[in-house]
Amino acid sequence: MSNISALAQSLAEQHESGDVLVMPTVWDTWSAAVAADAGFSSLTVGSHSVADAVGSSDGENMDFTHYIEVVKKIVESVDVPVSVDVESGYGLAPSELIQRLLEVGVVGANIEDVVHRDNGRVRDREEHADYIARARAAADDAGVQFVINGRTDAVKLGTDVFPDPLEEAAERITLMEQAGARAVYPVGLSTAEEITRLVEEVSVPVNVTAHPVDGHGAGDFAVLKGLGARRITFGPLWQKWLSAVSTEQLSQWKS
Secondary structure: OHHHHHHHHHHHHHHHOOOOEEEOEEOOHHHHHHHHHOOOOOEEEOHHHHHHHHOOOOOOOOOHHHHHHHHHHHHHHOOOOEEEEOOOOOOOOHHHHHHHHHHOOOOEEEEOOEEHHHOOEEOOHHHHHHHHHHHHHHHHHOOOOOEEEEEEOHHHHHHHOOOOHHHHHHHHHHHHHHHOOOEEEEOOOOOHHHHHHHHOOOOOOEEEEOEOOOEEOOEOHHHHHHHOOOEEEOOOHHHHHHHHHHHHHHHHHOO
């Protein structure tokens, strides 16, 4: 537990530093080693990328025990803190979720508000904030500075679900911060205006998804930094880029 505590403290301090934290999204021990060897101070494991790597699909379709075994191997292969995308929690109570993550050395997690195993039901604001608060309490009871990255899909879901998706996201990330999230992740942001609007709502880092080569719709790393985004991850985009490049290069060897 002492090593976990140290890694968790490191990840918490990275989020509190005020610097822009880039956490490459990895899916196996190879990608984790590549990112760690490149000098990144922390990593995040993506459920989408792992699902693609093991022949499953995203949306809590993986067996959680199998998923966590993959994550355990990743954690053990690097010396930096590792966070993991647990989608909406795979049907686990917050206390059990945190316990199982700590058992494999994970010190952070994305927790989202779309419950895929319940026909894509979207938790209401208070329900999701309560789930995060209970996860926060479980981590605190374990004496670990676990970093919860509270995710909302409000913007991604759009006006088919919410009259004003950006305002809904703003309300949700505010509640998640109050519940104990140390970062918030309003997925689907595509413009500078959207990022600026949500950065102003919270004091914790706002997570933005970027492409490792093409950047973000709002701009490159320097632009995102200027807009106040303080956590950048790649989602499945690094893996997809590698796939596209590999396909192009390997096709030259076809007879």
